[in-house]
Amino acid sequence: MALRRVLIGAGLAGALIAPALACDPEEMNAQLTQVCEAALAETAPATEAVLPHATAGERIRLERSLARAVEACATGDPGLGVQEAARLARLVGRIEARAGVTEPIWQHEEHVDR
Numbered sequence: 001m002a003l004r005r006v007l008i009g010a011g012l013a014g015a016l017i018a019p020a021l022a023c024d025p026e027e028m029n030a031q032l033t034q035v036c037e038a039a040l041a042e043t044a045p046a047t048e049a050v051l052p053h054a055t056a057g058e059r060i061r062l063e064r065s066l067a068r069a070v071e072a073c074a075t076g077d078p079g080l081g082v083q084e085a086a087r088l089a090r091l092v093g094r095i096e097a098r099a100g101v102t103e104p105i106w107q108h109e110e111h112v113d114r
Helices: 001-020 025-055 056-075 078-099
Strands: none
Touching: 025 056, 025 078, 056 078
């Protein structure tokens, strides 16, 4: 009975692990790179748009962060690229809000104060 449980457990573990072993690392990396590039697709133009409204320190941070994100996507570290794109988007949003240069993201919804 114990041997049967071990064999069933091994069979289930093999069934779960086998698909992961069959994944193509090149294809996985290509998909992650696409995610990274998609994260930058809107963030990069927004960064360029807020540069005139940024302080000198913010401008340096924006330019460095954008360069790091682009380099990470290009050199095969998409996780770092996406993280940097998210940080960049947050800074862009803060600058836009301070400068009052953008419309609300969700214009179709009513603003609710909490």
